[in-house]
């Protein structure tokens with residue numbers, strides 16, 4: 001379908017929030033013929049993330065980023081999303097994209113995927129295009145396994161390679177302490193090393209995702225903490241033992257549960273008391289040094305559409 005953008009004033013601009021996520025549960029169900037892994041994962045958007053400003057202009061797409069370590073060429077999902085969007089709907093306009101990056105890179109927090117989803121939704125609004133959600137989802141699925149989750153808003157059980165989304169009720173009010181050790185882990189590396197290290201050595205079966213979903217709906221922090229699980233954690237901890245030490249520190253400081261998010265390297269702790277989370281953040285920085293990035297946040301309760 002070809003849909004042309006309606007003309008808008010040249011200065012039209014829009015600022016959108018691009019939330020980070022954590023995985024409370026990530027179970028690899030098996031390897032797929034296409035090389036990806038079949039997943040069962042529960043992801044929750046956070047009240048913390050990046051900010052993206054989109055400014056409509058006559059022609060051309062450009063990206064500027066506040067973090068100089070992040071490339072601003074086509075390898076950046078935010079720019080790729082804009083290019084795909086313009087091509088898909090034959091838009092005869094351009095845009096300037098400004099990305100204020102707060103989320104650490106290659107961190108298991110979904111930063112790039114969230115930026116891509118925010119750009120897709122933002123451009124649709126900026127140019128008032130009649131692209132429906134299913135069309136955006138189709139485009140999102142071609143750009144990465146987590147982009148669909150961020151188009152969707154709210155907590156979700158994700159299957160397939162992560163792109164099949166089922167929204168789930170979540171009332172979890174815990175404070176979330178994020179700790180990034182200052183190095184990234186490649187998602188590809190994490191998956192490739194899963195078979196060598198994780199499940200074959202499990203002594204107990206993974207927790208049931210249905211128990212986690214019930215605990216999330218009931219704001220049952222103890223129940224949620226009992227169900228935290230990540231198939232990708234074991235290989236990363238084997239290579240970077242500091243991740244286990246950070247988790248232990250958070251648990252000693254009162255976290256009800258702690259886990260690595262996604263393919264890492266960020267680990268998170270869930271605390272009933274935000275003050276204890278802030279104290280633990282200071283403790284982690286004191287114990288492991290200034291390379292530790294910490295952030296205390298909550299799960300997102302607002303819709304970002």
Ligand code: C5P
Nearest residue numbers: 035036037039144145161162187188191
């Ligand atoms: O889909 P995305 O680009 O985020 O994935 C990055 C890499 O992570 C893939 O190239 C693949 O190696 C691995 N991956 C996987 N199974 C998934 C998701 C990602 O093997 N379900």
